[in-house]
Amino acid sequence: MRAEYINPFISSLINTFETMLGCPLTRGQLYLKTSGTHLHDVSGIIGLSGQAQGTVVLSLDKNVALQATATLLMCETTEINTDVVDAVGELTNMVAGSAKAQLTDYKLSISLPSVIKGAGHEVCFPSDVTPICVPFTCPWGNLKIEVGLAEVRTLVPGAGAATMAVV
Amino acid sequence: MRAEYINPFISSLINTFETMLGCPLTRGQLYLKTSGTHLHDVSGIIGLSGQAQGTVVLSLDKNVALQATATLLMCETTEINTDVVDAVGELTNMVAGSAKAQLTDYKLSISLPSVIKGAGHEVCFPSDVTPICVPFTCPWGNLKIEVGLAEVRTLVPGAGAATMAVV
Numbered sequence: 001m002r003a004e005y006i007n008p009f010i011s012s013l014i015n016t017f018e019t020m021l022g023c024p025l026t027r028g029q030l031y032l033k034t035s036g037t038h039l040h041d042v043s044g045i046i047g048l049s050g051q052a053q054g055t056v057v058l059s060l061d062k063n064v065a066l067q068a069t070a071t072l073l074m075c076e077t078t079e080i081n082t083d084v085v086d087a088v089g090e091l092t093n094m095v096a097g098s099a100k101a102q103l104t105d106y107k108l109s110i111s112l113p114s115v116i117k118g119a120g121h122e123v124c125f126p127s128d129v130t131p132i133c134v135p136f137t138c139p140w141g142n143l144k145i146e147v148g149l150a151e152v153r154t155l156v157p158g159a160g161a162a163t164m165a166v167v
Numbered sequence: 168m169r170a171e172y173i174n175p176f177i178s179s180l181i182n183t184f185e186t187m188l189g190c191p192l193t194r195g196q197l198y199l200k201t202s203g204t205h206l207h208d209v210s211g212i213i214g215l216s217g218q219a220q221g222t223v224v225l226s227l228d229k230n231v232a233l234q235a236t237a238t239l240l241m242c243e244t245t246e247i248n249t250d251v252v253d254a255v256g257e258l259t260n261m262v263a264g265s266a267k268a269q270l271t272d273y274k275l276s277i278s279l280p281s282v283i284k285g286a287g288h289e290v291c292f293p294s295d296v297t298p299i300c301v302p303f304t305c306p307w308g309n310l311k312i313e314v315g316l317a318e319v320r321t322l323v324p325g326a327g328a329a330t331m332a333v334v
Contacts, residue, residue, distance in 0.1 A: 038285075043303050047214015047222070047278025053215070055281045085291040111214025112315060114222045121285030124252040129279060134191055150281060 005103070005149050006030065006132045006164035009056060013145055016091060025143075027107070028135035033146055037133065038120050040142060042080050043067065043121060044092030050099070051079045055100075055131075055148030057123050061141035068140070069129035080117050089113035106151070115145065121128045172270070173197065173299045174222060174317050179265035180312055183258060184305065188238045190311075193304035200313055205287055206301065207309060208232065209247050210291060211259030214278035215267070221316030222298075223266075223277045224290050228308035235307070247284050256280035262312070273318070 017023045017081065039059040040147040060068070063081065069087040070076050077083055092113045100108040116123065123146070125131050129147035177194065184190045195249045206226040215221040227235070229247065236254035237243050244250055267275040283290065290313070292298050299313035 043279065045212065045236050047216070049214070049216055049276035049278045053277075054278045056277050057281075082291075089291075089293050093205055109216035110220075110277065111216045112220045112222050112293060112296060112317060114212065114224075114315075116283055116290055118285050118288030121283060121288040123280040124249075124284065126256050126279060127253050132171060148281075150279060154258075155261050158168050 004078050005052075006134065006147055007061065008099035009147050010134055011146055012095045012102070013058070013136070016094045020088035020091070020094065020156060021068055021069070023071070023138050023140065028137070030132055030134045033125070033131045033133045033148075033158060038122055039116075040119065040144065042084065042088055043116045043123065044088045044113050045116060046113045046151065047091050048096065048108050049111075050108040050152075051106040052103075052108065052149050052151045054129075054147065055123075055125065056092065057131075057146040058088070058143070059146070060088060060143045064138065064140040064143050074135065085115045085117075088115050098121045098123075123143050138160040172204065172219075173301065174316055175266035175269035176262060176312055176314050177301055179262045179269070180225070180303070181264065181271065183261045185256070187261065188235055189234070190238070190303050190305050190307065192303040193303065197299055197301040199326065200292070200298040200300045200315075205289055206283075208286075209251065210283045210288065211255045211280050213263045213280045213285060213291065214257050215263065215275050215316065216278075217275040217319075218273040219270075219275065220319045221296075221318050222290075222292065222311040223259065223263045225255070225262060225299075225310070226313070227255060227310045229303065231308045231310050233305055252282045252284075256283050 041062040043059040045072045052089045072087045125148040129148040131146045133146045135144040208229040209232045210226040238249045239254045294313040296315040298313045300313045302311040
């Protein structure tokens with residue numbers, strides 16, 4: 001995965017939290033994901049396809065998810081319920097949608113967001129894809145984004161569906 | 168979600184297990200997913216986009232994942248390691264790819280597969296999407312598939328990007 005792919009996702013996440021939630025993010029050091037990296041309490045996941053194929057995971061501390069839900073949907077809750085699932089899914093959708101708009105060369109389309117919960121859950125990528133992770137802190141707690149994206153190109157122009165992933 | 172969407176996924180899963188793994192599946196009763204349905208030990212997830220948007224989750228007992236890995240990649244293991252992640256991701260990819268080929272009207276494209284592990288993990292869908300779940304048994308253990316798919320249509324022809332999900 002080319003490092004420049006990550007920048008639209010970083011800027012989209014910072015902008016989404018600032019404009020939609022009024023919540024400033026402080027960015028940590030990005031790193032390549034190795035197996036065994038656990039996520040936070042609740043994670044939104046969305047698939048990307050087009051001239052590149054990939055996955056975006058937005059993982060939040062429980063408190064970040066609850067505060068984001070309270071701000072976005074104006075409903076207070078103490079548990080990860082369907083409102084929180086909807087809010088985290090919608091935040092993931094906004095970040096992926098905004099990043100997609102900055103990666104026009106790849107004609108990306110995005111899937112429905114899903115939300116994963118469960119203590120110590122982990123999202124693993126195929127071994128030929130090394131996702132880039134960026135941790136953030138905010139007044140509500142910690143969060144991070146993981147993006148694994150592989151460029152897809154036609155090997156022989158006009159030869160039909162033969163494609164390969166360029167990682 | 169229209170019930171007929173699920174049939175290509177069911178037939179693709181049965182065919183994939185029979186042809187790639189030599190493993191016959193026995194299908195249980197399909198049901199609509201309600202919040203709080205826990206998955207098996209390891210789950211492959213893949214996003215669908217195009218004229219419909221959705222997510223496919225293939226969730227396997229640990230033993231089903233280990234035996235499938237041993238058969239597909241010819242490597243024995245007792246833990247959910249990178250080989251198992253690759254095998255479960257590839258099985259999910261085959262099922263989604265084969266189902267996509269039967270749903271040509273929707274011009275679907277599929278994302279990279281991701282694999283989720285973690286005791287008691289759960290994949291939640293947006294509240295306006297009700298996924299259909301189908302449980303299966305096989306000589307290696309239990310598995311199930313969950314498919315949430317929402318048709319996307321242009322509201323006003325020629326009006327540009329305005330779309331809505333028809334669930």
